[in-house]
Amino acid sequence: MTMDQERVRHVLETVFARQDVEDVCKQRDLGGVIRILTKYGITQGQIANLTGIPQGRVSEYKSGKRVPTAKHTFESFADGLGMPGHLRRHLGLASSGGGGGVRVVSxxxxxxxxxxxxxxxxxxxxxxxxxxxxxxxxxxxxxxxxxxxxxxxxxxxxxxxxxxxxxxxxxxxxxxxxxxxxxxxxxxxxxxxxxxxxxxxxxxxxxxxxxxxxxxxxxxxxxxxxxxxxxxxxxxxxxxxxxxxxxxxxxxxxxxxxxxxxxxxDPAIIACAFGYRSYIPSGKGNHGRARALLTTALQHLPKDTSPGTTSWLAARHAEESAALGESEAALQSWEEAREAFNIADPEEDRVWTRFLDRDRFDSFAISTYAQIGRLNEAEAVAHAVISRLSEVERKRAGIILGDIATAHIVHGSVQEAARAAREGLAVIRETESGIWLPRFIVLGEALRRWQTQPPVRAFLEELAVTKRQFSASPR
Incomplete structure (x- = not known):
């Protein structure tokens, strides 16, 4: 005789209090749980109806023919059967069900x-x-x-x-x-x-x-x-x-x-590693060390093996040279980057070059031009890039807005710098891109002398909040 829903729930509560169920949950053995449930009269069909897992799949779990590994399977099982918190924890889940399995991007x-x-x-x-x-x-x-x-x-x-x-x-x-x-x-x-x-x-x-x-x-x-x-x-x-x-x-x-x-x-991998490493000292203001790493990266990379990698590393080299105030070296590296980008197809190159589309490449131009004093060119490129960005590319917007703010500071437009920096900081918080926070801390130090101006004060207050947010985060 088939149990009614109330009786099924009562049996489930009784069975879930058993030690043998806790033991199999500790082993993340759903098949074992199913075998115990069927022993106490819960059918595979009822389990399927409650969990949304096909009955054939439930049967395969019970027999051991299949062993579930995906978290969503354990969640469907635990949520559908109403498993208590201690059993959920043994299965590697949160103590209570909910929408913890997705992340809102934008x-x-x-x-x-x-x-x-x-x-x-x-x-x-x-x-x-x-x-x-x-x-x-x-x-x-x-x-x-x-x-x-x-x-x-x-x-x-x-x-x-x-x-x-x-x-x-x-x-x-x-x-x-x-x-x-x-x-x-x-x-x-x-x-x-x-x-x-x-x-x-x-x-x-x-x-x-x-x-x-x-x-x-x-x-x-x-x-x-x-x-x-x-x-x-x-x-x-x-x-x-x-x-x-x-x-x-x-x-x-x-x-x-x-x-x-x-x-x-495959020396291109080493070149990429040095390129990524260069961001660590750069974020601390040690542009000399960052450029040295990029020089090493370019030396490791054989010519013509990866134009996309060459373009990225040379553009970064130009950016760091500009930060050191070496305009001639910056322009020389930028020319190398531009030539490589013109022949590169990042989508057909290495996996790490696929970020290097026109927008990202132009963002290096913004940073480089701004720091060597070619402000009109920097701002023109920046506005063009921002207008092209999609919602899914919000991380890039934060980087670019930081570059725009830097350009305005160099140009003496304090309020415009504060406005761009504040917008960029909002993106940093939204996307949780802490790696770019040091850039905005440097902007805050540069703007602090004008802290009596409302736009600057607003940015500095939000910067302090953002720093606390990231220091308190379990990131």
């Missing part, structure tokens, strides 16, 4: 923050091989639930098999890892650092596990490509760790990238 765009879903999302973005528009981003987020429902099949099954038997890696696994690395580089432009870090770290662990199970063989092209993936992912992890304020972890990731670069004979 204007209603929501991105999943579950580690496994982020890996799937990064892989899907990487396979596209082209930038995302906001409408397309929304569509991909909408499709993610269906992708997650298939998490134990197709791509994930291949990766899981490679993790259990690393010697069995094949072209499909490598391509999936390459796509995922490319996708995480794209996600970095759209999401706060802490949102994607766990997914990226899990991805690196999987790549490392596969590599550790394979024998070193210079002739093994698949293994070499996986090492490149490890290097490309490690430089991004170093960059994100810097954003999170963990400089020690960032150095470790960059060291890993350097080892991967050498083993794969």
């Amino acid at each position: 204007d209603g765009v929501q991105i999943p923050t579950d580690t496994f879903d982020l890996q799937l999302f990064a892989e899907a973005i990487g396979k596209r091989g082209e930038p995302l528009k906001r409408r397309e981003l929304l569509a991909m987020v909408g499709q993610l639930g269906a992708q997650s429902a298939l998490a134990q099949s197709e791509a994930w099954e291949k990766v899981a098999f490679a993790l259990s038997r690393p010697s069995a890696i094949d072209e499909a696994v490598v391509r999936e890892m390459e796509a995922r690395a490319a996708g995480f580089h794209r996600l970095e432009e759209m999401l706060p650092a802490h949102t994607i870090f766990r997914g990226l770290a899990a991805h690196l662990n999987e790549v490392g596990t596969i590599l550790n199970g394979t024998a070193t063989d210079p002739k093994d092209e698949l293994r070499r490509r996986l090492i490149v993936v490890a290097g490309e992912s490690s430089v991004l992890a170093g960059w994100i760790a810097t954003d999170l304020g963990n400089i020690s972890a960032a150095r470790n990731f960059y060291d890993t990238a350097e080892k991967a670069s050498k083993e794969a004979d």
Whole structure:
């Protein structure tokens, strides 16, 4: 005889108080939970109806044919069955159900923050091989639930098999890892650092596990490509760790990238690592050290191997030279950057160059021109860039607004500088891009002498609030 809903809930409450249920939850064994529930009269069909998980999948979990790994599966199970807080915690979930699995990016765009879903999302973005528009981003987020429902099949099954038997890696696994690395580089432009870090770290662990199970063989092209993936992912992890304020972890990731670069004979990875590292001293005002790192990066990069990387590094070199007041060196580096950009196709270059579209390249021009006194050119480029930015590219707006504020300070337009700096600071808070906060702290120091002026005072007050926000954040 089928139980009614009230009776089902009563049985669930009784069973969830049992020690054996707590024990299997500690092992994150949903199959074990299902076996106990059916022992006490809860049918697989009732579990399916309550959780939204297909009955066939519930049966496979019960028999052990499939083992769930995606957080959303555990959440559906716990939410649908009304599991108490202590069991939810054993399953790795928050004590109470809710919408903790998504992150609002901007204007209603929501991105999943579950580690496994982020890996799937990064892989899907990487396979596209082209930038995302906001409408397309929304569509991909909408499709993610269906992708997650298939998490134990197709791509994930291949990766899981490679993790259990690393010697069995094949072209499909490598391509999936390459796509995922490319996708995480794209996600970095759209999401706060802490949102994607766990997914990226899990991805690196999987790549490392596969590599550790394979024998070193210079002739093994698949293994070499996986090492490149490890290097490309490690430089991004170093960059994100810097954003999170963990400089020690960032150095470790960059060291890993350097080892991967050498083993794969891919010096562009080392060049990228030095390029990312240059932002650390630059944020502290040590432009000499930053430029030295960029010089080393350019020396490591073979000519014509990656025009996109050359363009980025040379533009950064120009920016740091301008900050040192060396106009001639800045213009010389800028010319090198411009020539490389004219022949570069960042979308077909390295994964870290895909951020370098016209808007981002022009932002380097704004910074360089502003600091060497070519203010009219700097402001003209800045206004053109801001007008082209989309909602999904809000991180860039903060950087560019900081450059505009710098240009206004140099030009003597204090109120305009304060206005631009305040707008940029709002973007920094919105996108949680703490790596750019030091730039606004420097702006605050430059504007402090005019703190009696209302626009400047308003910016300084918001800067103090923002500094407290980031220092208190668990980033």
